[in-house]
Amino acid sequence: MLYNKRTNTCGELNTRNIGETVVLNGWVAKKRDLGGIIFIDVRDRYGITQIKVSPDRKDISSLAASLGNEFVISAKGKVIQRESPNKNIPTGEIEIEVEELQVLNESLTTPFVVEEDVKANEDLRLQYRYLDLRRKKMMDGLLLRNKVYQMVHGFYAKHDFVEVETPILMKSTPEGARDYLVPSRVHKGKFYALPQSPQTYKQILMVSGLDRYVQICKCFRDEDLRADRQPEFTQIDVEMSFVTQDDVFKISEELFKNIWKEVLDFNLPEQFPRMTYDYAMTKYGIDKPDLRIKDLMIITEITDAVKTSDFKVFKDVINSGGIIAGIKTGKSQDGSKIEITRKISDGYTDFAKKLGFGGLATLKVNEDGSLQSSILKFLNEESIKGLSAAFDAQPGDFILILSGDKSKVLNGLGQLRLKIAEDFKLLDDSKHEFVWITDFPLFHYEEEENRFVGEHHVFTSPKDEFIHLLDSKDRKEIESIRANCYDLVYNGNELGSGSIRIHDSETQKKVFRIIGLTDEEAAEKFGFILEAFKYGAPPHGGVAFGFDRMIAMLSGTKSIRDIIAFPKTVSAASLMDNCPSPVIKLQLDELGIQLKQG
């Protein structure tokens, strides 16, 4: 097809180009046909430029009048000053006086109107993703993603990291998330797994002496989805030899500082604050505390303060080994008071009940410093004093108390804290609060399966002072083991996770034993890495950052679907190309697979 090829994009012409003859290629975003004169907004990735067809150009006018939205056109003409400029767009000072007009392709009427303030529901937009991506906001998401992608590559290249492509078809590892499986045709009855992460490969690359590895790679997990979780997602995967936790933190902080400066023009601190897992759980009730409200509603345990009271609810909890703890609202950082009315308070009680608590005790601190609450009548003088002191109760404060099993209470208060923060709009999006959470437990006991499982992954090393406990048989002792393991948390979201790894096969075997793998099973499943560790594995460690989540946060969207070109729905389906889909019998036969009925 012969047509006038563009000399310029639709986003770059301005008053300096007046008088030039140019050609634009693009999509019809909007046509305004005034009867004689016709205006058309032409759109491409770079912007929108208005072209004008004068009524005296009869031949062009009829063609222009017949254009529909999303037609692809080529327009040639002179750049002229607009009689009435549009200040809302960069090209709004000028327009093109059309001399030649060609239709390069027509378009059906689109199922939804392609406009910035799109009205269509997400499922329709997903089905016609290519139309949705024509919107500036969506295109900007992809462009931002590309920008950061390039930055990450450049950053690690500058620091002597080597990018290595690890296999997409790998051995299934039964620990952790469900694997996506790929049947083997050659080895009938055997399966590959898609990587949940290239964890084993990157560690083996350290054994190879690669020293510094990075890969921006796809990972796959067959688990239920959320707004911030997709079945396939991208992570920045990093591994380094001869490093400590501090080395990993340092280079990671530099990466994030660069990105936040470049994209948001925000200066992150030289070093990110650190907080142990235990502190985070005890004070914030969650392992990813949102430090935009750092000093607000920190959890206070008052078990001791009220232990002399006769209140049956508290007594029962104490006797069964539980705790009593609470948070107080206090004043918000901008000084505005958090006014908790009876109605709001009842709402929080319902919230607590939904979390499985019998109720929520609330106390109001009067202007004279006295307490007001329905539970006061159950408490003795000593308890009331102790409680008041523990919370440093000030006039206007509102205190919310939960009691029960320790982890449940902390978790409940953590959730209440976030709910109150959200209800009173205390989470300021202009804040950028990074924090490293360190010293995670190495194991936790899975009651249902009746065994220990790795809190992080099974290659995470215990901190030196806990190594002797790997030989323990005592549940409490094993649960007390802390790991060289860390998460990077940003505004209450987990952005990354990593650890210093085990690099000797003896320690690795002990860890396998604790999670219930016999030496034989460990050899069957992870023998290759145990074997590799026998041949001079260097001390090493690394981290992986969620690339999609990072881009979502940089662009201010909650859903990572918005910044993934072709995302899947919460049921892991793609509405555009209709996958997953059935396959023909021949394909199954070749794989030796027979489907179960029903």
Next chain:
RNA sequence: GGAGCCGUAGUUCAGUUUGGUUAGAACGCCUGACUGUCACUCAGGAGGUCGCGAGUUCGAGUCUCGUCGGUUCCGCCA
């Protein structure tokens, strides 16, 4: 696996509480008019399996049960 919300014109929604005449609006689409618009304006028009399937009823968009899809959260996500 569990819970909540949503599903009505091409699109976004109203109508469902309290079952009852011909299911409405806006945008989009089509036809006509219009020479400075940028949410063009004006006049007219077409367009509906009320997600699907049972049930209750003289009568169901509306009530009940089931089912499918979307979405949010919990479980899950080493």
